Amino acid sequence: MINAIGRDIxxxxxxxxxxxxRGNNHRDGREYxxxxxxxxxxxxxxxxxxVESIREAIVRCGLRDGMTVSFHHHFRDGDYIVNSVMKEIxxxxxxxxxxxASSLGSAHDPIAQMIEDGVVTGLQTSGIRGRMGEAVSAxxxxxxxxxxxxxxxxxxIEEGELHIDVAFIGAPSCDEYGNARGKGxxxxxxxxxxxxxxxxxxxxxxxxxxxxxxxxxxxxxxxAVDVDCVVVVDAIGDPAKIASQALRMTQDPRDLMxxxxxxxxxxxxxxxxxxxxxxxxxxxPSLAVNRFLEPxxxxxxxxxxxxxxxxxxxxxxxxxxxxxxxxxxxxxFDIAAVNSVHEHxxxxxxxxSQYANPMNKGAFVNxxxxxxxxxxxxxxxxxxxxxxxxxxxxxxxxxxxxxxxAGAKCTIIVTPLVRGRMPTVCERVVTVTTPGExxxxxxTDYGIAVNPARQDISxxxxxxxxxxTTIGALKDRAYAIxxxxxxxxxxxxxxxxxxxxxxxxxxxxxxxxxxxxxxGSN
Amino acid sequence: MNxxxxxxxxxxxxxxxxxPSLMKDAYIYRPDSVMFDLEDAVAENQKxxxxxxxxxxxxxxxxxxxxxxxxxxxxxxxxxxxDVRVCVAGGxxxxxxxxxxxxxxxxxxxxxxxxxxxxxxxxxxxxxxxGALESPRGVLNALEICTASERLFxxxxxxxxxRKCMQTAYRPGGIEMLAARxxxxxxxxxxxxxxxxxxxxxxxxxxxxxxxxxxNKEMGFDGKSIISPRQIRVVHEIFAPTEKEIRQxxxxxxxxRENADKGVGVFTLDGKMLDIAFLxxxxxxxxxxxxxxxxxxxxxx
Amino acid sequence: xxxxxxxxxxxxxxxxxxxxVEPEREGISIDISSSVMRQYGRxxxxxxxxxxxxxxxxxxxxxxxxxxxxxxxxxxxxxxxVFRSSGRTEGIPWGGAVRE
Numbered sequence: 001m002i003n004a005i006g007r008d009i010x011x012x013x014x015x016x017x018x019x020x021x022r023g024n025n026h027r028d029g030r031e032y033x034x035x036x037x038x039x040x041x042x043x044x045x046x047x048x049x050x051v052e053s054i055r056e057a058i059v060r061c062g063l064r065d066g067m068t069v070s071f072h073h074h075f076r077d078g079d080y081i082v083n084s085v086m087k088e089i090x091x092x093x094x095x096x097x098x099x100x101a102s103s104l105g106s107a108h109d110p111i112a113q114m115i116e117d118g119v120v121t122g123l124q125t126s127g128i129r130g131r132m133g134e135a136v137s138a139x140x141x142x143x144x145x146x147x148x149x150x151x152x153x154x155x156x157i158e159e160g161e162l163h164i165d166v167a168f169i170g171a172p173s174c175d176e177y178g179n180a181r182g183k184g185x186x187x188x189x190x191x192x193x194x195x196x197x198x199x200x201x202x203x204x205x206x207x208x209x210x211x212x213x214x215x216x217x218x219x220x221x222x223x224a225v226d227v228d229c230v231v232v233v234d235a236i237g238d239p240a241k242i243a244s245q246a247l248r249m250t251q252d253p254r255d256l257m258x259x260x261x262x263x264x265x266x267x268x269x270x271x272x273x274x275x276x277x278x279x280x281x282x283x284x285p286s287l288a289v290n291r292f293l294e295p296x297x298x299x300x301x302x303x304x305x306x307x308x309x310x311x312x313x314x315x316x317x318x319x320x321x322x323x324x325x326x327x328x329x330x331x332x333f334d335i336a337a338v339n340s341v342h343e344h345x346x347x348x349x350x351x352x353s354q355y356a357n358p359m360n361k362g363a364f365v366n367x368x369x370x371x372x373x374x375x376x377x378x379x380x381x382x383x384x385x386x387x388x389x390x391x392x393x394x395x396x397x398x399x400x401x402x403x404x405x406a407g408a409k410c411t412i413i414v415t416p417l418v419r420g421r422m423p424t425v426c427e428r429v430v431t432v433t434t435p436g437e438x439x440x441x442x443x444t445d446y447g448i449a450v451n452p453a454r455q456d457i458s459x460x461x462x463x464x465x466x467x468x469t470t471i472g473a474l475k476d477r478a479y480a481i482x483x484x485x486x487x488x489x490x491x492x493x494x495x496x497x498x499x500x501x502x503x504x505x506x507x508x509x510x511x512x513x514x515x516x517x518x519x520g521s522n
Numbered sequence: 523m524n525x526x527x528x529x530x531x532x533x534x535x536x537x538x539x540x541x542p543s544l545m546k547d548a549y550i551y552r553p554d555s556v557m558f559d560l561e562d563a564v565a566e567n568q569k570x571x572x573x574x575x576x577x578x579x580x581x582x583x584x585x586x587x588x589x590x591x592x593x594x595x596x597x598x599x600x601x602x603x604x605d606v607r608v609c610v611a612g613g614x615x616x617x618x619x620x621x622x623x624x625x626x627x628x629x630x631x632x633x634x635x636x637x638x639x640x641x642x643x644x645x646x647x648x649x650x651x652x653g654a655l656e657s658p659r660g661v662l663n664a665l666e667i668c669t670a671s672e673r674l675f676x677x678x679x680x681x682x683x684x685r686k687c688m689q690t691a692y693r694p695g696g697i698e699m700l701a702a703r704x705x706x707x708x709x710x711x712x713x714x715x716x717x718x719x720x721x722x723x724x725x726x727x728x729x730x731x732x733x734x735x736x737x738n739k740e741m742g743f744d745g746k747s748i749i750s751p752r753q754i755r756v757v758h759e760i761f762a763p764t765e766k767e768i769r770q771x772x773x774x775x776x777x778x779r780e781n782a783d784k785g786v787g788v789f790t791l792d793g794k795m796l797d798i799a800f801l802x803x804x805x806x807x808x809x810x811x812x813x814x815x816x817x818x819x820x821x822x823x
Numbered sequence: 824x825x826x827x828x829x830x831x832x833x834x835x836x837x838x839x840x841x842x843x844v845e846p847e848r849e850g851i852s853i854d855i856s857s858s859v860m861r862q863y864g865r866x867x868x869x870x871x872x873x874x875x876x877x878x879x880x881x882x883x884x885x886x887x888x889x890x891x892x893x894x895x896x897x898x899x900x901x902x903x904x905v906f907r908s909s910g911r912t913e914g915i916p917w918g919g920a921v922r923e
Contacts, residue, residue, distance in 0.1 A: 422859060546896075577921065607915070
């Protein structure tokens with residue numbers, strides 16, 4: 001069945017009440033009952049929930065074939081938790097596991113082999129990269145992977161679509177009863193936002209830490225009342241990869257030129273006023289926008305009411321200068337952000353549901369004025385792909401992209417027109433992760449295009465004498481430079497499902513055909 | 523005379539002709555000119571390779587309004603003749619003569635250019651020249667260099683080699699280059715050609731760069747050689763005329779043209795005597811203003 | 824032109840391509856590895872074949888390691904490698920056998 005953005009969704013996927021995507025607000029007002037976890041009471045007073053090992057925790061939780069386990073990705077590429085838990089699961093001979101992670105990265109390459117061996121047969125995640133991405137793209141996973149945005153993942157949990165049997169939560173500090181925090185240990189990640197829904201909705205919850213601290217570890221991100229057992233290990237991750245020393249601000253002239261154009265676009269719209277709100281991605285040009293906003297804010301004598309998202313130094317700097325009133329934080333990318341959260345009186349941790357869940361009673365993203373986001377590809381309908389490479393292989397993560405884009409009054413995509421020989425602006429993206437309906441402005445190194453649905457923004461840019469072009473003209477320009485790409489060749493088999501944030505089906509990723517040297521000898 | 527000879531050249535951005543990632547679209551940063559470098563930026567054993575990529579860049583990449591200058595290897599090398607051939611064949615707008623020492627150097631290159639224009643069927647005279655003065659001798663011969671060829675649109679001083687010859691180094695304030703800058707400016711103005719200052723190599727010292735460009739403008743330079751797109755904006759901002767200068771230039775151009783139509787050569791405007799000699803300066807101000815996005819009026823040079 | 828000895832041109836930098844030409848007894852073989860193989864492998868092959876034909880190379884083994892080079896860069900590197908293999912660095916037929 002063809003959905004609202006022209007993507008063909010195979011009918012066999014439309015079982016159990018699943019629907020195709022019908023537009024961002026299709027499910028507005030829908031009623032549902034939040035599911036409750038099956039809880040085993042801890043009535044008898046006990047001094048400690050600490051168990052001997054990860055293996056013992058797995059056994060105590062009754063984990064068995066076919067169950068679903070969950071993880072969070074606050075440790076990013078420094079994460080040791082997923083691999084060490086899965087290694088024990090495999091050693092116990094348990095098979096057919098579904099991994100439901102907030103995201104997975106190249107740190108998790110060893111899982112690719114478990115996919116081949118049938119230990120892991122399902123994946124529900126935001127990101128798939130590295131060897132795991134290749135394995136899934138090659139059709140090695142038994143069931144199609146389900147890809148969701150951060151908001152979409154919490155929605156799936158809170159609506160009962162994703163049931164977690166055992167949540168494994170890595171925590172930088174934890175007490176013997178399970179009160180866990182993102183700080184206070186040797187591998188601090190700042191916040192535990194992605195794990196909050198897991199703790200509340202999973203049947204069993206295991207906290208794994210490398211810093212056992214005296215009770216009570218307060219204020220906790222994960223509360224002991226939700227935790228079944230605690231495991232102490234030598235290391236939960238590589239601190240250097242969990243929080244970067246300093247996210248180096250790009251010096252690339254192309255990135256800076258685009259970042260400046262984004263700031264100018266923002267400043268030309270009516271929402272750039274005292275009290276505005278803002279989110280930006282962690283990519284080079286997106287992050288650099290902060291630097292160009294500062295002088296514009298000072299010049300106009302305005303401040304930002306709140307900033308949200310993954311947080312890093314540029315945001316913290318603006319907070320410390322008094323140019324931002326409040327920072328709400330769902331992930332920290334560098335030491336500056338880790339140090340600031342909970343310490344600065346206006347820098348707060350929030351849950352991912354508060355951040356971005358479209359099906360609760362109103363998430364933060366719904367009140368955003370601006371968001372600046374990157375893209376691997378964007379097509380002439382403004383549909384954005386951030387999950388598959390232009391070679392059709394899974395190598396990215398929607399993350400909060402579709403959530404912030406849908407919520408913000410002005411969503412700006414910033415990307416170079418071409419990367420190497422690949423056209424970023426193209427006829428039709430490989431996979432849609434964020435529908436064009438959510439995207440308002442495209443800023444490239446070759447010009448700016450406004451979504452025709454946003455005549456108000458076009459008029460604002462014209463009034464500010466910011467020249468614009470059409471996205472079709474940008475696509476033509478890209479193809480003139482690099483040539484028109486040959487279409488990718490896929491098998492029929494669906495290897496991953498891209499869910500819209502409301503749970504409807506936005507797109508599917510099909511198995512890529514093996515690469516052959518065209519022509520051979522001449 | 524080639525109409526492009528006196529075009530606006532506030533920024534001339536160096537790019538290695540050996541680096542496709544730089545050459546494929548440097549025009550997006552909108553310098554007035556780019557300078558594809560076959561000389562110092564290209565290793566001795568890659569000179570041939572750089573020429574092939576230069577040729578295809580000149581032919582295949584549309585630089586639009588951005589002028590394409592090529593710095594060729596010095597006349598004391600075995601490379602410069604083939605460099606001239608590829609520049610002319612590819613249709614470069616101009617050739618920068620590295621280590622230009624005297625008028626004969628310009629004439630030597632000019633002869634090679636004429637020959638290449640014949641060989642490749644190009645319009646005679648379309649390839650312009652500029653001289654890079656890199657030694658005390660070159661600087662002292664500035665005037666004869668400036669007047670050596672009809673094709674020569676300007677001269678530039680090259681600070682790196684020059685400072686070494688003078689047994690000095692970069693100083694904030696530019697005392698070490700003061701005499702040379704002044705001398706080549708005098709020569710260029712006397713000959714009626716353009717004059718460009720050397721590169722500023724510390725990309726992290728934007729304040730030092732700004733101070734040097736400000737001094738360049740105050741001394742009367744037409745523009746500056748630059749090494750990164752990050753330097754473009756500073757130069758264009760500093761070289762942009764003020765609103766007052768633009769209004770005054772507009773009035774002068776109008777008044778001179780109106781009086782000329784009436785057959786009046788000398789007249790007064792706001793109590794100051796004006797004649798046709800004020801026209802080029804005023805027109806230049808308007809051209810700068812237009813390029814800086816500050817003037818959209820109807821007056822054209 | 825005749826491929827007299829092995830020659831290399833280009834680099835492994837982004838947007839560049841490294842081209843190696845080697846003598847071959849008969850015919851032309853083109854081996855391409857590219858980061859953009861699925862979308863541009865066919866076009867890269869065509870550009871290489873055209874360029875060799877224009878240079879009148881009848882037999883050669885050509886290997887490309889492509890890092891996303893544009894057609895104009897591929898032409899430049901193939902030409903450079905061919906001229907190097909025949910020992911010519913001057914008097915290049917610009918606009919003749921060497922052209923867009």
